[in-house]
Amino acid sequence: MSILHISLRGSKDMKIESINTYVVDAGWRPWQFTEIKTDSGITGYGEMSDGRNPWGIVGTVEDFKPLLIGKDPLNIQALFWDLQRMAIQSKGGIASKAVAGIELALWDIKGKHHGVPVYDLFGGKLRDKQKIYWSHCGTSRARDYEILGVDPLNSRQDVINLGKEVADKGYTSLKTNIIVRPDSPLSHPPKETYVFFGGFGGGAGSTDQGLEYTTDKQTFINYELLDVIEDHISALQEGSQGKVTIGLDLNFNFKPQAVKKICNRLEKYNMMWVEIDMYEPDGLREITDSTDIPITSGENLLGVTDYRPYFDKRSMDVAMIDIPWQGFINSKEVASLAASHQINVAPHNYYSHLSTMISLNLCANIPNVRIMEIDIDDVPWKDEMIGGPLDIKNGVVDIPTGPGWGVDIDTSIFEKHAWQKGKGPGYLSLPK
Ligand SMILES: [Mg+2]
Numbered sequence: 001m002s003i004l005h006i007s008l009r010g011s012k013d014m015k016i017e018s019i020n021t022y023v024v025d026a027g028w029r030p031w032q033f034t035e036i037k038t039d040s041g042i043t044g045y046g047e048m049s050d051g052r053n054p055w056g057i058v059g060t061v062e063d064f065k066p067l068l069i070g071k072d073p074l075n076i077q078a079l080f081w082d083l084q085r086m087a088i089q090s091k092g093g094i095a096s097k098a099v100a101g102i103e104l105a106l107w108d109i110k111g112k113h114h115g116v117p118v119y120d121l122f123g124g125k126l127r128d129k130q131k132i133y134w135s136h137c138g139t140s141r142a143r144d145y146e147i148l149g150v151d152p153l154n155s156r157q158d159v160i161n162l163g164k165e166v167a168d169k170g171y172t173s174l175k176t177n178i179i180v181r182p183d184s185p186l187s188h189p190p191k192e193t194y195v196f197f198g199g200f201g202g203g204a205g206s207t208d209q210g211l212e213y214t215t216d217k218q219t220f221i222n223y224e225l226l227d228v229i230e231d232h233i234s235a236l237q238e239g240s241q242g243k244v245t246i247g248l249d250l251n252f253n254f255k256p257q258a259v260k261k262i263c264n265r266l267e268k269y270n271m272m273w274v275e276i277d278m279y280e281p282d283g284l285r286e287i288t289d290s291t292d293i294p295i296t297s298g299e300n301l302l303g304v305t306d307y308r309p310y311f312d313k314r315s316m317d318v319a320m321i322d323i324p325w326q327g328f329i330n331s332k333e334v335a336s337l338a339a340s341h342q343i344n345v346a347p348h349n350y351y352s353h354l355s356t357m358i359s360l361n362l363c364a365n366i367p368n369v370r371i372m373e374i375d376i377d378d379v380p381w382k383d384e385m386i387g388g389p390l391d392i393k394n395g396v397v398d399i400p401t402g403p404g405w406g407v408d409i410d411t412s413i414f415e416k417h418a419w420q421k422g423k424g425p426g427y428l429s430l431p432k
Contacts, residue, residue: 014040014113016073019065019102021058022414024352027379028143030054030419031352034061034101035411036109038073044108045409047324047358048101049351053094054419060087060098068102074113076106080329096302100327104358104405107328111404118361118404122332125364129396132374133173133247133272135350138162138236140377142179142193148377153193154182156235163239170394173272173371174240175247178225179232185224196225199253230265237269245272247296256283263291272371273318284315294318299348302326304337311341318370322348323362324355335366344370351375353386356397357405364399385413 020035029051036044048057067082080103087095111118119125138153141162145152153159159179166174178196180186229248236246246269250259259276266274273294278284288295299320301307310316319338323331325348338345345368347359356374363369374397375382383389386407390397400406 014038014042014072014074016068016071019061019068019105021061021101022411023054023058023419024381024414025379025417025419025423026352026382027147028140030423032057032097032101033352033354033409033414034105035409036068036073036102036105038109040113042109042112044073044105044110044112044404045354046101046104046106046108047351047355048097048104049324049355050094050097055421056094057097057101060094061101064098064102073106073109076103076110077329079103079106080327092302092306096327097325100324100330103327103329104324108404115403117364117401117406118328118358119365119399122365125399126367127364128399130360130363130369130372130399131173131396132171132372132392133175133395134166134171134376135175135247135373136375136377137166137174137176138179138232139177139195140375142195147379149380150377153179156181156183156231159232159235160239163236163244164241165239166236167240167243169376171244171376172395173245173247174236175249175272175275175373176232176236177249177251178229178253180228184228184231186228196228197251197253199251226261226265229262233266233269233271242270245270247272247275249275250277251275252277256286259287260290263287263293263295266293267291275320281310281313281315284310285313288315288317296320296346300325301334303330304333307334307337311337311343314341316343319343319345320348321345321362323358324351328358328362331362332366335362335368339366339368344368346370347372349373353382353390354405354407354409356390357386357400357407360397360399361405379417381413381417385410 016036017039018037022033024031031049032054034046050057064083067086071079083099107118110121138159140148141150141153179193180196181193182191233246233248263274271293273296275296277297277300284297294317296318297316298307299322303326321331321334335345347362349355349359350373359372363372
C-alpha cells in the first residue's frame, strides 16, 4: 500500500475556526466584509458590499456558518458549491453576495497559505499595471462633499473645474451620473445639488413612464432632463479639454426609448460609454443598435447563466463584472465567456480598496479587460484601512504582488466607522 495519501478534502491541518462580518460606513453607502479565521493563524478577508441590503447580506453569512466552521478553507470549490446548493432556492441577489464574500475570503487564505497572489493560483498574471477610470466623478461630491472635504458642485463652472482636475491629475477616463444642480431647470427647493436616481424608487420622480413633456415641476421626468445631462457632459468635456473620455452611468433609471434619446444627444461628445442596467437582452440590443456610443451593462448579472443571453444577442459592447457580488470563480467564467464572444469586460468596483485589490487580481489574470473602475473621491478611511493611499500615476495602478489579495486589512478602522442600523439605504437621493 502506498504511503502517500492525497486527501480530496484538501489540507488536513487547517480548519475554519470563526467567521466575522463588518458593516462599515462609507459615506453615501455601506461596505460589508467577511473575515475568516483559521486554526493555522491565517486570516482571510472578502468584500460583499451592497448599498441597500447590508444586514441581509451579513445575516446570510451567519446562516452559512454551520456549513463552514471546522472545514478545510483550502478546498474552495467544494465549499463554494455547498453554499450554492444551500442557496439554490434563493438564486442571485443577497445570497450570491454572501457566498461571494465567503469565497473571496477563502481565496485570500489560500494565497496567504501558499505565499502567492490569488492570480498565481489561477496561472499567473498577464500584466503588471491596470488602467483605471475615476468613477462617480462629481457624483460623490454632489452627495457628500463635506465628508470628502471638497467644494460642493453647485454651478457649471464647478463641473468645468472638476473636469480640469481629472485631466490635471493624469486620468484619461472618468465616469459620472446625472447630476442636477441648483441652477438647473429641474432644481427644486431646497435648491441643493442632487443625483438623479429616478429608477430606484422614492415615489414621485420615478422614470417608470420614460421621458415625457410636462410643466409640472413635481414630476421630474421630462425632456429638460436631456438638457441637464448634455450640460453636465459638455462641462466635463470642456474642463478636461478633450483629454478625458467620459462614461455616463444611467443605472436602472431608463427604458430603451429614453436611453436611445440620451445617446442621440451625446453622440458628439468624447464618450467612453453609456452604461445602462436592464434585465432584458432584446431591449438592450435595441439601444446598442441605435448608437455608435459603446454600451456597457451587466454589473447586476451573476454568473454565466445570466450573461449568456446578452452575449448571444450581442446586447452590450462592454460587460461590467462585479466580483464582490458573484465571487472570483463566477467572474473568471464570465470573463472567459465574454472573451469567446469578442467582448471586453470591466470590473465593477465602487467599493473599498479590498475590492480594488480583488478586482486587480482578476484584471491581472484575464486577457480581455477593457478598463477598471475606482472611486477617487471617497471617505478618508478607504486609504486608512490598507495603511495608506494607492500609488496611482497617470490613471494607471500597479497589480498587487503580495500574498492573497496583496493587502493587509486594519479592522480597527471597520469598528471605528461602523454603519449604524437605520441609516441606509444610501441612495435616497431624489429631492426631499
Ligand atoms: Mg454602473
